[in-house]
Amino acid sequence: MAAEVTMDKLVSLCKRRGFVFQSSEIYGGLSSAWDYGPLGVELKNNIQKFWWREMTQLHDNIVGLDAAIMMHPKTWEASGHVENFSDPLVDCKECKSRFRADHIDLAKPCPTCGNSGTFTEPRDFNLMFSTHLGPTKDSGSVVYLRPETAQGIFVNFKNVVQSSRVKIPFGIAQVGKAFRNEIVTKNFIFRTCEFEQMEMQFFVKPGSDDEWFEYWKKERISYYEKMGINPEKLRFKQHGPDELAHYAKAAFDIEFLFPMGWQELEGIHSRTDFDLGRHQEYSGKEQTYLDDSDNSRYVPYVIETSAGLTRSVLMVLSDAYDEETLADGEVRNVLRFHPKVAPVTVGIMPLVKKDGLPEIAKDIQKELMEDYAVFYDQSGAIGRRYRRMDEIGTPFCVTVDYDTKEDKAVTLRYRDSMEQVRVPIAELSARIRSEIKNYTRTRS
Numbered sequence: 001m002a003a004e005v006t007m008d009k010l011v012s013l014c015k016r017r018g019f020v021f022q023s024s025e026i027y028g029g030l031s032s033a034w035d036y037g038p039l040g041v042e043l044k045n046n047i048q049k050f051w052w053r054e055m056t057q058l059h060d061n062i063v064g065l066d067a068a069i070m071m072h073p074k075t076w077e078a079s080g081h082v083e084n085f086s087d088p089l090v091d092c093k094e095c096k097s098r099f100r101a102d103h104i105d106l107a108k109p110c111p112t113c114g115n116s117g118t119f120t121e122p123r124d125f126n127l128m129f130s131t132h133l134g135p136t137k138d139s140g141s142v143v144y145l146r147p148e149t150a151q152g153i154f155v156n157f158k159n160v161v162q163s164s165r166v167k168i169p170f171g172i173a174q175v176g177k178a179f180r181n182e183i184v185t186k187n188f189i190f191r192t193c194e195f196e197q198m199e200m201q202f203f204v205k206p207g208s209d210d211e212w213f214e215y216w217k218k219e220r221i222s223y224y225e226k227m228g229i230n231p232e233k234l235r236f237k238q239h240g241p242d243e244l245a246h247y248a249k250a251a252f253d254i255e256f257l258f259p260m261g262w263q264e265l266e267g268i269h270s271r272t273d274f275d276l277g278r279h280q281e282y283s284g285k286e287q288t289y290l291d292d293s294d295n296s297r298y299v300p301y302v303i304e305t306s307a308g309l310t311r312s313v314l315m316v317l318s319d320a321y322d323e324e325t326l327a328d329g330e331v332r333n334v335l336r337f338h339p340k341v342a343p344v345t346v347g348i349m350p351l352v353k354k355d356g357l358p359e360i361a362k363d364i365q366k367e368l369m370e371d372y373a374v375f376y377d378q379s380g381a382i383g384r385r386y387r388r389m390d391e392i393g394t395p396f397c398v399t400v401d402y403d404t405k406e407d408k409a410v411t412l413r414y415r416d417s418m419e420q421v422r423v424p425i426a427e428l429s430a431r432i433r434s435e436i437k438n439y440t441r442t443r444s
Contacts, residue, residue, distance in 0.1 A: 007187060007188055010318065014037075019036070034188075036313075038343075039392055042343035044196075044313050047341050049310075062202075063160060065153055066174060069179075069234055074283070077324065079154075080247065088124065092115070094113050106122075127147060128145070129147075130144050138417070149197045150318065154201065171202040177196055181193060196223065196309035216303050220268055220307075234255070236252050236255070238261075239251040247275060250270040253268075270302075272303070273302070275297050303428045335393030343373065344397065345432070345436075346395075347376075349378060361376065368428070368429060382399065389415070396413065396414065396432055410425055412431065414435075
């Protein structure tokens with residue numbers, strides 16, 4: 001039986017092992033803000049690299065971009081965010097609790113205080129953070145912290161076409177921070193006001209958008225399975241006509257079974273020519289594409305894939321968490337990360353802190369750290385050191401013992417099975433590389 005994964009267990013492990021900390025904790029913390037510790041930042045960066053490789057390196061028709069967080073305010077008028085980017089807000093007049101009106105039943109008692117008939121009338125709450133650019137604070141200096149990364153791609157569409165050898169169909173990928181003044185933030189790092197997105201906008205010829213929409217649905221669900229995520233915890237959810245965003249012709253969410261239930265992980269949207277058409281209208285700069293295959297000129301349609309990087313961190317932690325009862329009754333806590341996203345790839349350990357074993361282990365560390373994230377540990381009993389590595393998700397451990405001095409080999413231990421095999425030092429790096437390439441997670 002797989003261990004029950006609760007948010008309390010994940011939050012406790014994340015703080016204890018240095019994955020995620022409450023922001024400004026020494027001052028009582030800041031609601032909805034989280035800091036990624038030494039292991040957390042490595043995990044987040046590895047997930048980003050995994051996504052970036054999947055999108056750009058493995059697709060020869062997708063290029064990258066890194067746009068600024070602050071953009072001309074007309075951008076957000078054209079995109080519809082000034083007019084449409086809001087959630088319905090209600091307050092309880094008794095306990096002053098605040099809720100999204102579309103997330104609760106207004107005919108029922110307040111979830112916080114239990115009083116009935118105490119909700120205010122719903123009112124729109126714009127989710128964008130505003131600030132001022134320049135020395136004066138007036139209406140002319142207002143700018144917004146971007147609520148999504150997509151618009152940075154759209155306003156650079158012509159720049160990319162003119163400077164790169166891209167032809168439709170092609171995509172532009174971007175990873176970056178976004179900011180939303182959420183009414184309610186909850187569930188650890190799942191819903192926060194500051195987060196990171198991994199988005200790709202794929203530009204296609206009008207009329208081919210339905211075909212590409214289906215293509216990207218398949219590609220994106222396949223991506224999570226490549227990462228080793230349990231396919232039974234993934235599903236599609238289609239947006240109904242009343243749920244579609246103002247720009248969308250069709251939309252599906254990829255949902256993951258988090259500890260708090262099924263929740264959105266990534267959106268796949270058919271945006272038609274809404275974005276480029278609006279920017280053409282508001283900027284006065286044409287956003288058409290000359291298709292040399294038939295000499296036609298058109299405003300491209302767009303298929304969007306938009307995933308939350310910080311939300312993906314929570315998904316990977318949730319899916320990897322396991323508790324295993326061993327033959328001696330001990331409970332082993334283990335994070336079964338795919339080796340490509342694990343914060344530490346190889347733990348290196350001399351059996352004892354004497355007789356030349358640390359020196360051999362240090363030499364192995366220097367060799368492996370060129371290609372892998374390694375951690376050297378010589379403190380405590382070897383079994384305890386293995387448990388520490390298991391709990392942070394390290395897929396391989398290398399132990400240097402007295403036999404190493406004779407046979408020039410080490411013990412390679414596998415996290416998932418706890419199997420131990422003898423491997424010559426000269427073959428160690430190649431063996432680990434092969435194991436990572438062929439890794440498949442075995443599930444109970």
